[in-house]
Amino acid sequence: MTEEVFTLRINGRTTRWTGDPLAPLADVLRDGLGLTGTKIGCRTGECGACTILLDGRPVMSCLLPVAAVQEMDIRTIEGLASDSRFEALADAMAACGGAQCGYCTPGIMVTLSAALQHPDWFADSGYEAALKNNLCRCTGYQAIREAIAQVQGGATSTAVAAPAGAGPAKEVASR
Ligand code: FES
Numbered sequence: 087m088t089e090e091v092f093t094l095r096i097n098g099r100t101t102r103w104t105g106d107p108l109a110p111l112a113d114v115l116r117d118g119l120g121l122t123g124t125k126i127g128c129r130t131g132e133c134g135a136c137t138i139l140l141d142g143r144p145v146m147s148c149l150l151p152v153a154a155v156q157e158m159d160i161r162t163i164e165g166l167a168s169d170s171r172f173e174a175l176a177d178a179m180a181a182c183g184g185a186q187c188g189y190c191t192p193g194i195m196v197t198l199s200a201a202l203q204h205p206d207w208f209a210d211s212g213y214e215a216a217l218k219n220n221l222c223r224c225t226g227y228q229a230i231r232e233a234i235a236q237v238q239g240g241a242t243s244t245a246v247a248a249p250a251g252a253g254p255a256k257e258v259a260s261r
């Protein structure tokens with residue numbers, strides 16, 4: 087394996103990492119840099135547990151070789167904690183019981199943070215559509231909906247029916 091040195095901008099700081107150019111960013115974050123808030127589930131782009139923000143957009147870090155993200159702005163859940171919208175979202179998720187096992191929660195929080203910062207992205211489809219790539223195996227969707235509604239200061243959304251039994255929301259299942 088050829089090792090290379092990479093310069094990465096993570097959570098506003100520049101850091102260097104040495105290793106395989108094809109190493110998935112998720113592994114570099116967790117094992118190389120100790121940012122274990124990013125979770126790994128499927129490693130195949132299906133679950134969204136590994137979601138991070140790349141230049142402000144939610145992406146799955148298990149699919150990204152580290153060589154592809156040099157000089158880009160990488161935000162993990164650790165880097166979002168000081169954002170007031172994120173704080174409000176975290177409070178709402180806690181108040182509504184939006185996490186059960188919690189494994190999907192960082193990815194969901196990262197995606198929702200981006201949606202809250204860029205409501206125009208989801209103006210037509212709504213915040214729930216923003217979560218189409220984030221699966222919750224504990225099926226905590228209703229509580230997550232309630233948390234989103236709480237952050238928005240509105241009523242609980244009913245735009246997507248609760249999934250029957252275990253499994254993802256309908257829009258996710260139909261991908
Ligand atoms: S671990 Fe990346 S999408 Fe599941």
Ligand code: FES
Nearest residue numbers: 186188222223224
């Ligand atoms: S809370 Fe367990 S996977 Fe979502």
